[in-house]
Amino acid sequence: MKGLLSYSGLTTKIRAMQSHLLNDRNYREIVELPNVPAAVTYLKQQPSYQELFQGLEETELHRGQIEQLLHLAVYRDFSKLYRFSNLEQRKFLSSYFKRYEIAILKECLNKIFDHRDVVLNLSVYQSFFDKHSQLDFASVTSSSSPEELISSLKGTEYYDPLVHLGTLEHPTLFDYEMTLDLYYFGHLWKQREKIAQKKDLEELTKAWGSKFDMLNLQWVYRSKQYYHMTSADIYALIIPVHYRLKKSELQTLVEAESMDVFRQLIRKTYYAKHFEQFSTETMESMYAEIMKHILSSASRSNPYSLATVYSYLYHKDHEINRLIIALECVRYGISPDEAMQYVAKT
Secondary structure (H helix, E strand, O other): HHHHHHHHHHHHHHHHHHHHOOOOOHHHHHHHHHHHHHOOOOOOHOOOOOOOOHOOOHOOOHHHHHHHHHHHHHHHHHHHHHHHHHHHOOOOHHHHHHHHHHHHHHHHHHHHHOOOOOOOOOOOHHHHHHHOOOOOOOHHHOOOOOOHHHHHOOOOOHHHHHHHHOOOOOOOHHHHHHHHHHHHHHHHHHHHHHHOOOOHHHHHHHHHHHHHHHHHHHHHHEEEOOOOOOOOHHHHHHHHHOOOOHHHHHHHHOOOOEEEHHHHHHHOOOOHHHOOOOOOOOOOHHHHHHHHHHHHHHHHOOOHHHHHHHHHHHHHHHHHHHHHHHHHHHHOOOHHOOOOOOOHOO
């Protein structure tokens, strides 16, 4: 009864928002369109994006503006849920929000490492971050070097992880982004017992544990298959979380002497045993499918819980990623069938 009372209003709001999420038919219709302006016109007709694109000329919007507006749709949905949440639910949302702070930091770092005179105008997000964020938004977005960016983060939780990169001779963009990702994932795992209890904790543990396991599997596979990294270098990329994928299993995968052996070991993991199509070739697409299965099942069985909140935010974040991929496919004239394959993998 307590869960029903505390989540009833929020769950009702989420159900209304879920009805506006795009489906496979929508993505198919988008990738079949002749050009990006036609795709923007299509989005103008969708309830989630009508207001954002209202009054804007499709032919005058450039690539960066469109992507910013799409991300703004996520931020607006987050704000709506935050307004409907009680203090306990806001603990979860505040932890989840850090993914958006890190996204902004990554965008700033990409601009810095681009080595071109690029003006990064993120003012469309200013009011959202002023309301929810610990970052000095103006200082962060105006930083012109990694050192300046890190200095602007003094007093925030991101300063210590990033300042340690100063001990490297030539830290790369990859080093900065991986440091932020590993910090965020570790933070979520450590904080879960502080932001959730009982059934909520069980569901978050399953969702986040599965997510981190599968990300580790993907990163180990890519590191060995495409970059031929040493075991020591691969270990530096591992999320320090072990859920269904035990530490000993992960070590065996990292140190596999060949890709044939790696593939054999993958077949013995929990994910390959419980999801028939899970393999090295399908890991990326199966990641999305497995997370959708886990979150949708938890949300259906416990609609008045954090699972419903997390499920919606997860699906909205991935909707934006899929939309950006779909629009890129339209931009470059990728065939609809091939485009849908890219969308499915996202």
